[in-house]
Amino acid sequence: MEKEEGTRKGPWTEQEDVQLVFYVNLFGDRRWDFIAKVSGLKRTGKSCRLRWVNYLHPGLKRGKMTPHEERLVLELHSKWGNRWSRIARKLPGRTDNEIKNYWRTHMRKKAQERKKTSIISPTSPSSSSSSNSNSPAVGFEPMIETEGRSFYDTGGVDIATGQNNSGVEIEGSAEVYSMDEIWKDIELSEESSNLRSQGVMSSSTPPIWDFWAADSLWSMDGQDAASKMDSFPFYYNHLTG
Protein backbone atom coordinates (compact mmCIF):
# COMPACT_ATOMS: atom_id res chain seq x y z
CA MET A 1 0.00 0.00 0.00
CA GLU A 2 1.05 3.58 0.56
CA LYS A 3 4.57 3.62 1.75
CA GLU A 4 5.14 7.15 0.67
CA GLU A 5 8.30 8.66 1.93
CA GLY A 6 8.04 12.20 3.17
CA THR A 7 4.44 11.85 4.17
CA ARG A 8 3.45 14.45 6.67
CA LYS A 9 2.13 13.52 10.07
CA GLY A 10 0.74 15.44 12.96
CA PRO A 11 -1.61 18.38 13.09
CA TRP A 12 -3.11 19.70 9.89
CA THR A 13 -2.43 23.23 8.76
CA GLU A 14 -5.16 25.53 7.56
CA GLN A 15 -3.79 25.38 4.05
CA GLU A 16 -3.92 21.61 4.04
CA ASP A 17 -7.50 21.78 5.21
CA VAL A 18 -8.47 24.14 2.43
CA GLN A 19 -6.74 21.95 -0.06
CA LEU A 20 -8.43 18.81 1.18
CA VAL A 21 -11.88 20.36 1.24
CA PHE A 22 -11.40 21.54 -2.28
CA TYR A 23 -10.50 18.16 -3.64
CA VAL A 24 -13.15 16.32 -1.66
CA ASN A 25 -15.72 18.66 -3.06
CA LEU A 26 -14.39 17.93 -6.50
CA PHE A 27 -14.05 14.19 -6.35
CA GLY A 28 -16.23 13.10 -3.49
CA ASP A 29 -15.25 11.47 -0.26
CA ARG A 30 -14.55 7.97 -1.47
CA ARG A 31 -11.29 7.69 -3.29
CA TRP A 32 -9.02 8.79 -0.50
CA ASP A 33 -5.80 7.50 -1.91
CA PHE A 34 -6.60 9.19 -5.15
CA ILE A 35 -7.44 12.44 -3.41
CA ALA A 36 -4.27 12.25 -1.37
CA LYS A 37 -2.23 11.89 -4.53
CA VAL A 38 -4.04 14.35 -6.75
CA SER A 39 -4.25 17.04 -4.12
CA GLY A 40 -0.52 17.10 -3.64
CA LEU A 41 -1.01 16.80 0.08
CA LYS A 42 1.79 14.85 1.61
CA ARG A 43 -0.70 12.83 3.58
CA THR A 44 -1.93 9.30 3.33
CA GLY A 45 -5.41 8.65 2.08
CA LYS A 46 -6.24 7.40 5.48
CA SER A 47 -5.14 10.58 7.11
CA CYS A 48 -7.16 12.62 4.64
CA ARG A 49 -10.27 10.61 5.30
CA LEU A 50 -9.88 10.96 9.02
CA ARG A 51 -9.39 14.68 8.80
CA TRP A 52 -12.46 15.03 6.64
CA VAL A 53 -14.69 12.79 8.68
CA ASN A 54 -13.70 14.12 12.06
CA TYR A 55 -13.14 17.76 11.39
CA LEU A 56 -13.87 19.14 7.95
CA HIS A 57 -17.18 17.58 7.10
CA PRO A 58 -19.70 20.40 6.71
CA GLY A 59 -22.41 18.61 8.62
CA LEU A 60 -20.46 18.34 11.80
CA LYS A 61 -21.83 19.75 14.98
CA ARG A 62 -19.28 21.19 17.28
CA GLY A 63 -19.45 22.12 20.89
CA LYS A 64 -20.74 20.37 23.93
CA MET A 65 -22.92 17.30 23.86
CA THR A 66 -26.50 18.10 24.71
CA PRO A 67 -28.13 16.25 27.58
CA HIS A 68 -30.26 14.49 25.02
CA GLU A 69 -27.22 13.36 23.12
CA GLU A 70 -25.54 12.25 26.30
CA ARG A 71 -28.54 10.17 27.16
CA LEU A 72 -28.56 8.66 23.71
CA VAL A 73 -24.91 7.76 23.93
CA LEU A 74 -25.39 6.06 27.25
CA GLU A 75 -28.40 4.20 26.05
CA LEU A 76 -26.90 3.08 22.77
CA HIS A 77 -23.63 2.12 24.36
CA SER A 78 -25.46 -0.07 26.82
CA LYS A 79 -27.01 -1.79 23.83
CA TRP A 80 -24.15 -1.94 21.40
CA GLY A 81 -21.01 -1.60 23.44
CA ASN A 82 -18.09 0.15 21.80
CA ARG A 83 -19.62 0.29 18.37
CA TRP A 84 -18.79 3.95 18.07
CA SER A 85 -19.49 4.40 14.42
CA ARG A 86 -22.84 2.76 14.81
CA ILE A 87 -23.69 4.96 17.74
CA ALA A 88 -22.48 7.98 15.82
CA ARG A 89 -25.00 7.26 13.08
CA LYS A 90 -27.73 7.90 15.57
CA LEU A 91 -26.26 11.24 16.53
CA PRO A 92 -26.30 13.47 13.50
CA GLY A 93 -23.32 15.76 13.40
CA ARG A 94 -21.29 13.75 15.86
CA THR A 95 -18.39 11.56 14.88
CA ASP A 96 -17.42 8.21 16.25
CA ASN A 97 -14.20 9.76 17.43
CA GLU A 98 -16.04 12.44 19.30
CA ILE A 99 -18.36 9.98 20.94
CA LYS A 100 -15.49 7.71 21.80
CA ASN A 101 -13.69 10.60 23.44
CA TYR A 102 -16.81 11.64 25.24
CA TRP A 103 -17.35 8.15 26.53
CA ARG A 104 -13.81 7.88 27.80
CA THR A 105 -14.20 11.10 29.70
CA HIS A 106 -17.58 10.05 30.92
CA MET A 107 -16.30 6.72 32.14
CA ARG A 108 -13.34 8.35 33.78
CA LYS A 109 -15.64 10.63 35.71
CA LYS A 110 -17.92 7.75 36.57
CA ALA A 111 -15.00 5.70 37.77
CA GLN A 112 -13.84 8.50 39.96
CA GLU A 113 -17.28 9.02 41.40
CA ARG A 114 -17.57 5.34 42.10
CA LYS A 115 -14.23 5.35 43.78
CA LYS A 116 -15.41 8.13 46.02
CA THR A 117 -18.72 6.51 46.86
CA SER A 118 -17.16 3.13 47.39
CA ILE A 119 -14.87 4.69 49.91
CA ILE A 120 -17.91 6.06 51.68
CA SER A 121 -19.95 2.88 51.37
CA PRO A 122 -17.81 -0.10 50.42
CA THR A 123 -20.83 -2.37 49.89
CA SER A 124 -22.30 -0.64 46.91
CA PRO A 125 -25.06 -2.37 44.97
CA SER A 126 -23.94 -4.22 41.88
CA SER A 127 -26.55 -3.08 39.45
CA SER A 128 -24.12 -1.53 37.05
CA SER A 129 -23.88 -4.44 34.71
CA SER A 130 -25.39 -2.67 31.76
CA SER A 131 -23.60 0.61 31.94
CA ASN A 132 -19.98 -0.08 32.44
CA SER A 133 -19.04 -2.79 30.09
CA ASN A 134 -17.53 -2.93 26.69
CA SER A 135 -19.86 -5.66 25.73
CA PRO A 136 -23.45 -5.14 24.82
CA ALA A 137 -26.13 -6.39 27.10
CA VAL A 138 -26.81 -10.00 26.38
CA GLY A 139 -29.76 -10.74 24.19
CA PHE A 140 -30.66 -7.21 23.35
CA GLU A 141 -32.97 -6.56 20.46
CA PRO A 142 -31.10 -4.50 17.95
CA MET A 143 -32.64 -1.23 16.93
CA ILE A 144 -34.18 -1.13 13.55
CA GLU A 145 -31.54 0.48 11.47
CA THR A 146 -31.57 1.46 7.88
CA GLU A 147 -28.19 0.34 6.76
CA GLY A 148 -26.86 2.37 3.94
CA ARG A 149 -25.05 5.61 3.56
CA SER A 150 -23.44 6.77 6.68
CA PHE A 151 -23.88 10.30 7.86
CA TYR A 152 -20.38 11.10 6.73
CA ASP A 153 -20.98 10.19 3.15
CA THR A 154 -21.19 13.19 0.98
CA GLY A 155 -20.57 11.27 -2.15
CA GLY A 156 -19.18 14.23 -3.94
CA VAL A 157 -20.64 16.20 -6.77
CA ASP A 158 -22.35 14.52 -9.62
CA ILE A 159 -20.71 16.41 -12.43
CA ALA A 160 -23.49 15.52 -14.84
CA THR A 161 -26.30 16.87 -12.74
CA GLY A 162 -24.31 19.17 -10.58
CA GLN A 163 -26.07 17.75 -7.63
CA ASN A 164 -24.79 16.86 -4.28
CA ASN A 165 -25.74 13.31 -3.56
CA SER A 166 -25.13 13.55 0.10
CA GLY A 167 -28.68 12.56 0.86
CA VAL A 168 -28.67 14.25 4.20
CA GLU A 169 -31.53 12.11 5.27
CA ILE A 170 -30.07 10.53 8.31
CA GLU A 171 -31.01 6.96 8.95
CA GLY A 172 -34.47 5.63 9.35
CA SER A 173 -37.28 7.03 11.35
CA ALA A 174 -38.05 3.96 13.39
CA GLU A 175 -36.00 5.04 16.33
CA VAL A 176 -36.37 5.67 19.96
CA TYR A 177 -36.05 9.39 19.40
CA SER A 178 -37.41 11.15 16.40
CA MET A 179 -35.06 13.35 14.45
CA ASP A 180 -37.28 16.31 15.17
CA GLU A 181 -36.85 15.74 18.83
CA ILE A 182 -33.13 15.48 18.55
CA TRP A 183 -32.75 18.55 16.41
CA LYS A 184 -34.99 20.60 18.67
CA ASP A 185 -33.00 19.55 21.63
CA ILE A 186 -29.75 20.29 19.87
CA GLU A 187 -30.89 23.72 18.81
CA LEU A 188 -32.20 24.66 22.20
CA SER A 189 -29.19 23.57 24.12
CA GLU A 190 -26.88 25.07 21.56
CA GLU A 191 -28.49 28.45 21.78
CA SER A 192 -28.19 28.51 25.51
CA SER A 193 -24.70 27.15 25.58
CA ASN A 194 -23.63 29.64 22.97
CA LEU A 195 -24.89 32.44 25.10
CA ARG A 196 -23.14 31.03 28.08
CA SER A 197 -19.83 30.37 26.47
CA GLN A 198 -19.91 33.35 24.15
CA GLY A 199 -19.85 31.50 20.87
CA VAL A 200 -18.06 28.24 21.21
CA MET A 201 -19.28 27.29 17.77
CA SER A 202 -17.92 30.25 15.95
CA SER A 203 -14.57 30.05 17.60
CA SER A 204 -14.14 26.39 16.94
CA THR A 205 -15.62 26.27 13.50
CA PRO A 206 -12.93 25.70 10.94
CA PRO A 207 -12.18 28.96 9.16
CA ILE A 208 -12.17 27.39 5.76
CA TRP A 209 -15.88 26.84 6.05
CA ASP A 210 -16.32 30.49 5.41
CA PHE A 211 -14.51 30.00 2.17
CA TRP A 212 -16.85 27.28 1.05
CA ALA A 213 -20.04 28.34 2.69
CA ALA A 214 -20.75 31.03 0.15
CA ASP A 215 -20.74 28.96 -2.99
CA SER A 216 -19.56 25.48 -2.36
CA LEU A 217 -19.02 23.09 -5.20
CA TRP A 218 -21.85 21.07 -3.78
CA SER A 219 -24.26 23.52 -5.21
CA MET A 220 -22.44 24.32 -8.42
CA ASP A 221 -22.87 23.16 -11.90
CA GLY A 222 -19.87 21.98 -13.87
CA GLN A 223 -18.97 25.41 -15.16
CA ASP A 224 -18.98 27.02 -11.78
CA ALA A 225 -16.84 24.26 -10.45
CA ALA A 226 -14.39 24.77 -13.25
CA SER A 227 -14.19 28.47 -12.68
CA LYS A 228 -13.71 27.88 -9.00
CA MET A 229 -10.84 25.62 -9.87
CA ASP A 230 -9.33 28.42 -11.89
CA SER A 231 -9.22 30.55 -8.85
CA PHE A 232 -7.74 27.86 -6.72
CA PRO A 233 -3.99 28.13 -6.62
CA PHE A 234 -3.15 24.74 -5.23
CA TYR A 235 -4.76 22.98 -8.07
CA TYR A 236 -2.53 24.29 -10.80
CA ASN A 237 0.47 24.52 -8.58
CA HIS A 238 0.28 20.85 -8.09
CA LEU A 239 -0.72 19.77 -11.55
CA THR A 240 1.86 21.89 -13.23
CA GLY A 241 4.51 21.52 -10.64
Next chain:
DNA sequence: AAGGGATGCAACCGCACAACA
Protein backbone atom coordinates in the same frame (compact mmCIF):
# COMPACT_ATOMS: atom_id res chain seq x y z
C1' DA B 1 2.28 34.15 39.09
C1' DA B 2 3.95 29.57 38.52
C1' DG B 3 3.97 24.70 38.52
C1' DG B 4 1.77 20.39 38.08
C1' DG B 5 -2.01 17.45 37.38
C1' DA B 6 -6.44 16.76 34.89
C1' DT B 7 -9.02 17.04 30.86
C1' DG B 8 -10.38 17.28 26.00
C1' DC B 9 -9.49 16.45 21.50
C1' DA B 10 -7.00 15.55 17.16
C1' DA B 11 -4.47 12.21 15.02
C1' DC B 12 -2.12 7.76 14.41
C1' DC B 13 -1.93 2.66 14.38
C1' DG B 14 -3.24 -1.90 13.49
C1' DC B 15 -6.62 -4.92 12.17
C1' DA B 16 -10.76 -6.44 9.62
C1' DC B 17 -13.56 -6.39 5.83
C1' DA B 18 -15.19 -5.50 1.10
C1' DA B 19 -14.46 -4.81 -3.68
C1' DC B 20 -12.11 -5.90 -7.58
C1' DA B 21 -8.85 -7.92 -10.90
Next chain:
DNA sequence: ATGTTGTGCGGTTGCATCCCT
Protein backbone atom coordinates in the same frame (compact mmCIF):
# COMPACT_ATOMS: atom_id res chain seq x y z
C1' DA C 1 -10.23 -19.08 -5.34
C1' DT C 2 -6.80 -15.86 -4.29
C1' DG C 3 -4.06 -11.75 -3.88
C1' DT C 4 -4.17 -6.77 -3.79
C1' DT C 5 -5.95 -2.43 -2.69
C1' DG C 6 -8.96 0.80 -0.48
C1' DT C 7 -11.85 1.89 3.29
C1' DG C 8 -13.83 1.67 7.92
C1' DC C 9 -13.47 0.86 12.72
C1' DG C 10 -11.90 0.66 17.50
C1' DG C 11 -8.06 1.42 20.50
C1' DT C 12 -4.45 4.31 21.85
C1' DT C 13 -1.35 8.17 22.17
C1' DG C 14 0.37 12.86 22.31
C1' DC C 15 -0.29 17.52 22.89
C1' DA C 16 -2.57 21.82 24.08
C1' DT C 17 -5.44 23.95 27.30
C1' DC C 18 -7.70 24.32 31.67
C1' DC C 19 -7.91 24.24 36.49
C1' DC C 20 -6.37 23.89 41.03
C1' DT C 21 -3.06 24.58 44.65
